[in-house]
Amino acid sequence: MAGTAEHDAMRRALANALRGPRGVNPQVGAVLLSPDGEIIAEGWHRGAGTPHAEVDALSQLAPGAARGATAIVTLEPCNHTGRTGPCSEALIAAGVTRVVYAIADPGDHSSGGGTRLRAAGVDVEAGVLAEEATALLDSWLTVQRLGRPHVTVKWAQSLDGRAAASDGTSQWITGPTARSDVHRRRAQADAIVAGTGTVLADDPALTARDDAGSLLPHQPVPVVIGTRPVPDGAALRRHPHAFLQYPGDPASGGLAAALEDLRRRGVQRVFVEGGPTVAASFLRERLADELLVYVAPVLLGGERLALHDIGVTTIGEAQRLAVASVTPLGDDLLFVAHPTPDLAGAGAPRAERGRVGTPSSEGDE
Incomplete structure (x- = not known):
C-alpha cells in the first residue's frame, strides 16, 4: 500500500x-x-x-x-x-x-x-x-476510449434558466469574473463550437481574450455547426484561425461525424458554447463529457430558454449529472458537472482499441 x-x-x-x-x-x-x-x-x-x-x-x-x-x-x-x-x-x-x-x-x-x-x-x-x-488526462483519455475529442458544453443563464431577455438581448447575463473564467477555459481548448443561429444573431468572435480585450496566446480553432452561410463581414472571419463548418444534421449523425473529423485534425478538446440549440444537440446525442453552467442571480422570464429540447419526455428519461464543483465567481455561480457513468459516451460507439487515430502512448509520433 x-x-x-x-x-x-x-x-x-x-x-x-x-x-x-x-x-x-x-x-x-x-x-x-x-x-x-x-x-x-x-x-x-x-x-x-x-x-x-x-x-x-x-x-x-x-x-x-x-x-x-x-x-x-x-x-x-x-x-x-x-x-x-x-x-x-x-x-x-x-x-x-x-x-x-x-x-x-x-x-x-x-x-x-x-x-x-x-x-x-x-x-x-x-x-x-x-x-x-x-x-x-481527461481529453486524451476520451480520445483513447471513445475515439472522439473531449467535449465541454458551456452556457450562461439567469437563475430562472433563461439565456436572454424577451427581446433577445443577452449581454451581459453574468459578470466580469465569470466572463474572464470563460475566456481562460476557451484558451485551454483546441476548438470552439457555435451554431449558425448564434453566429448570425450575435456575431461572436469566438476568440479567447484577457481582461483588457487582447487575444490570449493560444486560440482555439472556430467551428460552426449548421448549413447557413457565415456572412462576409462576420467577426468570425477575422479570427486568427480559419473557421471550419459542418452541417451537423442529427438525422445523419452529423455531430459525431464533425467530432470524428476534428479528431483526425488533432483536436482533443472541444468547447461548445454556441447557443441553446447546439448545446441541446450535443446533450441529446450524448456527446457531452463536461458541463459548465454559469448562473447569474437575475430573473428574466419569457421563452428564451438556455437549453432547448434534449429528447427528454418523461422524468425517467432525465439526464442525471454528477456535480463536480460549485464555484462562486463574483456574484455568479459556476456549476461543473459530468454525465453519470451510464450516460457518458452513450451517443457514440466506443472506438475499437488500437484503431483510434491518435497515438495511445506518449512519444508515438
Whole structure:
C-alpha cells in the first residue's frame, strides 16, 4: 500500500507532467525514489519522439543508481515500441524494484506494462491519486476510449434558466469574473463550437481574450455547426484561425461525424458554447463529457430558454449529472458537472482499441 512519501511523490509527478506540452500525446510525469524514500530523479515527457517520463528520469542517474528504487508514474509504463522503446523494459533493466502508477494505459498496443513488470518480479501498485491523474488526462483519455475529442458544453443563464431577455438581448447575463473564467477555459481548448443561429444573431468572435480585450496566446480553432452561410463581414472571419463548418444534421449523425473529423485534425478538446440549440444537440446525442453552467442571480422570464429540447419526455428519461464543483465567481455561480457513468459516451460507439487515430502512448509520433 502506497505510503505518504509515495503519495507526495505522485503529486510531484503530476506537477512534472504539466511541464510537458499538451498535444496528441499525454502529459506524463515521473519521480524516482531511493529505497529510503528520498527523491533521486524526476522526469516528464517533453514532446513527440522524446524519451518517455520514466526514461527521462532514469537518464538523470548514473548507470546502476536506480537499482532498488521505486518509480512513481502518472500513467502506466508503456509496453510497446513506437518511436521510443517500452518503458516497462527500461525500468526492469535499470533494476527498479517497485512501480506505482496512477491510471492504466487504455491503448491496445501500449498497455500491459504493469503485467510485464510483475512478470519480472517488480512490485506494482496501481490507482494512486487516480482521480487527479484522470482529470489531468481527461481529453486524451476520451480520445483513447471513445475515439472522439473531449467535449465541454458551456452556457450562461439567469437563475430562472433563461439565456436572454424577451427581446433577445443577452449581454451581459453574468459578470466580469465569470466572463474572464470563460475566456481562460476557451484558451485551454483546441476548438470552439457555435451554431449558425448564434453566429448570425450575435456575431461572436469566438476568440479567447484577457481582461483588457487582447487575444490570449493560444486560440482555439472556430467551428460552426449548421448549413447557413457565415456572412462576409462576420467577426468570425477575422479570427486568427480559419473557421471550419459542418452541417451537423442529427438525422445523419452529423455531430459525431464533425467530432470524428476534428479528431483526425488533432483536436482533443472541444468547447461548445454556441447557443441553446447546439448545446441541446450535443446533450441529446450524448456527446457531452463536461458541463459548465454559469448562473447569474437575475430573473428574466419569457421563452428564451438556455437549453432547448434534449429528447427528454418523461422524468425517467432525465439526464442525471454528477456535480463536480460549485464555484462562486463574483456574484455568479459556476456549476461543473459530468454525465453519470451510464450516460457518458452513450451517443457514440466506443472506438475499437488500437484503431483510434491518435497515438495511445506518449512519444508515438
